[in-house]
Amino acid sequence: MTEGAIYFLQLVISGIAVGSLYALVALGFVLIYKATDIMNFAHGEAMMVGAFVCYALVVAGIPFLWAVLMTTVIAMFFGLATERLILRPMIGEPQFAVVMVTIGLSIFLRSVSGIIFGHDNKIFPSQLSEQTLVLKGLVLSYTHLWAMLISGLMVILFFLFFRFSRVGLAMRGVANDQDTAMLMGISVKRVFALTWGLSFAIAAVAGIFLANVMVLNIAICLVAIKAFPAVILGGLESIPGAIVGGLVIGVLETLVGGYLDQTMPGVKDLTAFVVLFLVLMIRPYGLFGKKEIERV
Amino acid sequence: MKTIRNWKLVVSVVMCLGLFGAGSAFPETRGVTKDAIQMGMILVKTGPVAALGLPEGWGIQDTFDEINQTGGVNGRKINLIWEDDQFKTPLSISAFNKLIFRDKVLSITCMGGTPQTIALFDLIDKHHVVNIPNALAEEFYKPHKPYVFVLGASYETQIELMFDYIMNDLKAKDPRIAVVYAETEFGKKGLEAARKRAEQYGIKLVSELVLNIGSVDASSQVLSLKKDNVDYVVTCNLVPPIITFLKTAEKYDYWPTTFGISWSCDDMVVKACKDASKNYIGVNFVGGWEDDTPGMKRVRELAKKNDRDPAKMLTSLYTIGVGTATVLAEGMKRAGQDLTPESYKDGMETLNNFETGGIVPPVTYSSTSHAPTTVARLYRAAPDKGVMAPITDWRSPKEMK
Numbered sequence: 001m002t003e004g005a006i007y008f009l010q011l012v013i014s015g016i017a018v019g020s021l022y023a024l025v026a027l028g029f030v031l032i033y034k035a036t037d038i039m040n041f042a043h044g045e046a047m048m049v050g051a052f053v054c055y056a057l058v059v060a061g062i063p064f065l066w067a068v069l070m071t072t073v074i075a076m077f078f079g080l081a082t083e084r085l086i087l088r089p090m091i092g093e094p095q096f097a098v099v100m101v102t103i104g105l106s107i108f109l110r111s112v113s114g115i116i117f118g119h120d121n122k123i124f125p126s127q128l129s130e131q132t133l134v135l136k137g138l139v140l141s142y143t144h145l146w147a148m149l150i151s152g153l154m155v156i157l158f159f160l161f162f163r164f165s166r167v168g169l170a171m172r173g174v175a176n177d178q179d180t181a182m183l184m185g186i187s188v189k190r191v192f193a194l195t196w197g198l199s200f201a202i203a204a205v206a207g208i209f210l211a212n213v214m215v216l217n218i219a220i221c222l223v224a225i226k227a228f229p230a231v232i233l234g235g236l237e238s239i240p241g242a243i244v245g246g247l248v249i250g251v252l253e254t255l256v257g258g259y260l261d262q263t264m265p266g267v268k269d270l271t272a273f274v275v276l277f278l279v280l281m282i283r284p285y286g287l288f289g290k291k292e293i294e295r296v
Numbered sequence: 297m298k299t300i301r302n303w304k305l306v307v308s309v310v311m312c313l314g315l316f317g318a319g320s321a322f323p324e325t326r327g328v329t330k331d332a333i334q335m336g337m338i339l340v341k342t343g344p345v346a347a348l349g350l351p352e353g354w355g356i357q358d359t360f361d362e363i364n365q366t367g368g369v370n371g372r373k374i375n376l377i378w379e380d381d382q383f384k385t386p387l388s389i390s391a392f393n394k395l396i397f398r399d400k401v402l403s404i405t406c407m408g409g410t411p412q413t414i415a416l417f418d419l420i421d422k423h424h425v426v427n428i429p430n431a432l433a434e435e436f437y438k439p440h441k442p443y444v445f446v447l448g449a450s451y452e453t454q455i456e457l458m459f460d461y462i463m464n465d466l467k468a469k470d471p472r473i474a475v476v477y478a479e480t481e482f483g484k485k486g487l488e489a490a491r492k493r494a495e496q497y498g499i500k501l502v503s504e505l506v507l508n509i510g511s512v513d514a515s516s517q518v519l520s521l522k523k524d525n526v527d528y529v530v531t532c533n534l535v536p537p538i539i540t541f542l543k544t545a546e547k548y549d550y551w552p553t554t555f556g557i558s559w560s561c562d563d564m565v566v567k568a569c570k571d572a573s574k575n576y577i578g579v580n581f582v583g584g585w586e587d588d589t590p591g592m593k594r595v596r597e598l599a600k601k602n603d604r605d606p607a608k609m610l611t612s613l614y615t616i617g618v619g620t621a622t623v624l625a626e627g628m629k630r631a632g633q634d635l636t637p638e639s640y641k642d643g644m645e646t647l648n649n650f651e652t653g654g655i656v657p658p659v660t661y662s663s664t665s666h667a668p669t670t671v672a673r674l675y676r677a678a679p680d681k682g683v684m685a686p687i688t689d690w691r692s693p694k695e696m697k
Contacts (some may be wrong), residue, residue: 007523010548014515021512096330111342119346120608121535123568132547168417215568215658221345222510257516259629266479268505268516 006137011258012251017144019150019250021213024206025227026234026242027154028199034162034237035171035195035234037095038087040104044224045109050075050204051118051211051220064127070209072201078202083193091189106221114218152242154202158239166275171195175237218248229276230255235289244287249275305542325636327402333372333628333635335360336395336404338412339430340383344510347531348534348559351609352430353378353616355595356405358602360625365627368630377401381408381660389419396423403640405624408432410481413444418445424637426627426644428620430559433485437667443637445627445644445661447620448581449672451482451557455489456693457579457672458530458555464495464694466553468528469509474521476541486532486557495628504528507537514544520551529554538576539568546572553577558672562612562634563684566677573677577687581672582615582656584686589654594618619656627652657690 022268025047025115032040050071057067086105090098128143162168173181173189182188209219229247234241247273257268277287316516327334338354340349360374368374377399379391387410395401398421403426410431415418420427420443422510427443429436432450449457462468475490477483487504494501505517518541521529529552531538538560545551546569553575556565561578563585571574583592585606595618599606604614623644628635631643644666649658657671670692675684 003523007519010517010519014513014519018513018515044676092691100609112340114346115299118608119342121347121564123539123564130543132559204611210512213540216342216534218342219510219536222344223512225661226512254513255518258520261505262503262520265504268506269479269511273592276510 001136005012007258008255010138011254013138013140015251015254017140017250018254019230019247020144020148020229020243021206021209021223021246022227022250023151023243023246024147024154024202024209025224026230026246027135027151027158027239028202028271029156029227029231030234030239030242031199031202032238033197034194034239035175037175038102039179039236040199041114042106042109043199044221045113046075046079046200046203047105047207047210047224048218049078049109049113050200051124051207051216053121054068054115054204054208055211056117058125061240064125068205071204071208073074075204076201077091082195087192087196088189091192092244094107095221107179110218110227118200119144119218122211124216125212126212128212143209143212150205150209151246155240155243162239167191169193192198225292226272229272229279231286233279233286235286237290238286238288241288305430307501318384321601325402325489326396326400328372328635331368331372333369333374334399334400334401335376335403335624336391337378337406338381338388338391338395338404338408339378339406340408341378341380344383344385345534347610348613349380349383349430350611351604351611351618354602354604354609355598355619356621357612357617358598359618359621361602362400362598363621363625368480369548369625370633372635374625374628376405378419383412383414385412387516388621389415392416393426394450395523396425402635403427403624403637404418405620410485414481417441417444424641426624426637426640428624429456430616430620432668433481437665440664443641445623446668447623447656448616448668449670450557450668451580452489452492453668453670453693454557454579454581454672455486455530455532456493457674457691458577459490459493459497459690460578460694461555461674462528464555465688471499471528472502472524472526473499473528473530474505474524475501475530476505476507476517476521477530478509478534478537479506480509482557482559483532486530490530490532491694502538507531507533507541509534511537511540515548516540517541518544518548518550521552522548527552531556531560533557533560535560535562535564542569542572543618551570551575554580557605558582558612560615561675561684563606563682564608564610566684567607567682568681569677569679571679574679576677578675578677579672580612580653580675580684582612582619582667583654583673584673584684585611585615586683587654587686591655592651594653610695615655619652622652622655623647623650 054071133140170186230245234245253271256271261268328606339353364373381388413429428447435447477487558580561580566573627644630646631639645663647661657669671690674688676687678685
């Protein structure tokens, strides 16, 4: 392979690695939107809380894998509690009001996390190997490899869940039409609760991966802003769309950084938002979304 | 009846005289009473960049507390009011107004950061607010700002020292130098300084890349630099992006000598990156945490006394905080008993090679210049010890046309 080809391929692989992290974040957004028609603006904060909880458990001496499992369970209960205490009272209220509640929740979680976990920089005691995998001159870290595997696994699991499980079908039904779903005997409240629980659990996993590749502090929640264009690109209620959207944004961003950042410094960080504008103008329902979806 | 009226008149006159007398004995000055001085501080303590403001604020707070415990400044205790601006200029402006008009502070130690301080220049001047900004841009002292006292080597000085080190200490022949900066005020100042210094040395920068705060990955930057065979990377950024950069460079087996400014010259970089930091050199205008100097010994003792864990904070910023408060308190002391914003400024301007025992280099201000020192030190990461260890003495950039 020529040097130019290796450079291009390495950028693509790095982009896929970063994109898989965006995809994990995007997945949580989509899950809630798919089932409840709500865009959760506190998703980044849920991710941050998950990362902090896992950090605290690992620092307390709990083995990493156990800490991840415990964090996922804690996050799930946290999601259930959030739904019960904050979002259930909002059932029947205008969507705008619910979105405002999630924005309020994001501010609340950020402040409370600062009080509990501190505002300082934390170095996550990473248990994921810092070794790299080198294949024909192309490099990939094991952390990113794990993120890619987990993203892929999540897609398959959720695809099967929504397609074949009763709860998954109930979630789709609720997303389609809450009144009809209720008439069909589906407990909308239970579906909402489960969705928030699952979404927070996924957010925690994404947060843990991010904490392994970044410095852990309150700012980690801002990565969710980067994942947002991925959600729009993939389609607000498409799980494969979230993954594809995340990967496309990751690859595009890295390629733009690799080829254009020298001539247009800073353009890399604009890429995701340029994509967001273009998608909203040309195909507002995204690559895999349905045409009739409503945007918030 | 007349007697009563006369008696009332006498009482009124006596009371007025009494009040006038009290006023004469202690004329009212903003933020200063017989036994206390109200001081303000605008520094981020919550939000995404709180990790920067907190240690510096703690350093300032702990130093003032220590001064209060030993009798205060000229018998007056310093009461510090810390306002959180979340690193947002509008909040910084409202905090300034609150401190001046509601809390009636004598002065405000720092204004939040580069953009906040620039936005507050007019108000600082109007209300005669003596301050040491927690930022180091050249426009803070050029042209002269009567109430702004800059402490520490400017970004320009720091960048010049990096180039001097490459050219004179490392004796690099035709070095391939690139700049990686954050798209912030200080990042852009660093970039401008790097362009200027490179031109002075007759070098063309290979590339200028952005690495923003909060970046998940630095692959495109690292791969681009590696492709261009860059040997030296001059950065103008904060600790988290530098950690991301060094770890990513290690992943691609790319080992340029990487330089960082004072905001990223911290032991935390070494602790987080371990071997990935082995070619990392930082420039700083404060003493190293482990320095065996009286000043740094005092800084460590202060941290210990106040339960500030050096492993959990940016120690260089805590040191800057102690240095800032020490210099401000000395200025107050020199202003004497008649402490006013004007006498405070005059007191600060008498500092001439004021020694802090190695916390910061000797400090000098005059009535015509509040420019910072032009000396700083270079530190190299020592992964085995987990610290940034000094590799030079205090030095100034080489004079160049």
